[in-house]
Amino acid sequence: MPDYVPGPDDQFNRFQQIFVDFIVARGAALGFAGADITPLTAGRTAWNADYAEHLNKQADARAATEGKDSNRAGYEPLLRAAAQRAQTAPAMTDEWRVEAGLTVRETSRTRAGAPTSRPVGVVDTRQRRQHTITWTDEATPHTRAKPAGVRGCEIWVAIDDQPPTSKHQMTYLGTDTASPYLNVFEDEEQYGKFAHYMLRWVNSKREPGPWSETVSATIGA
Known part of the structure; x- marks a missing residue:
């Protein structure tokens, strides 16, 4: 009370x-x-x-x-x-x-909208058979802090010679609440191929923001 x-x-x-x-x-x-x-x-x-x-x-x-x-x-x-x-x-x-002299209670909260900015992804390939994906927001590239109202970063990948042109060509890897994300490759048939990553912010209602630029890296054997 x-x-x-x-x-x-x-x-x-x-x-x-x-x-x-x-x-x-x-x-x-x-x-x-x-x-x-x-x-x-x-x-x-x-x-x-x-x-x-x-x-x-x-x-x-x-x-x-x-x-x-x-x-x-x-x-x-x-x-x-x-x-x-x-x-x-x-x-x-x-x-x-x-x-x-009593408290006036707030009757409503302003609902956070869908994210409007994009993550900027970087892929570290120094370890064989794995990619470490880090990201920052395009508006604050010198800090890993997420934008206000953002729950996490969705990570999608397409393993192909050419970068994907739509979401339907990609596989959802997960939503990570903190950078970095580790993607480990166990399928030997993928070694030597290109992994193309696209990222986007999502809020607590799982509403997505705009897609990042595609970042690509070779899967080292």
């Missing part, structure tokens, strides 16, 4: 003044009866007196501090319960939440 009551005394003091004023003015519309409001106003009166004494006698205010703390121990749960009740009341509006 959210805690609407601030911790530090000065913030607590400001909140309780604003909130109790609000409940006195608007409480009936939110379903608060007089019996609900009276303990709040009584608690505020006692708090105000003790807190004022505490401020006036900070140098030698041990007794006042104990009284203040004792009062708050009983008063704070009343405030917290009333704030929760007011926050969730059917008649409560965001305008009233601001007036009461």
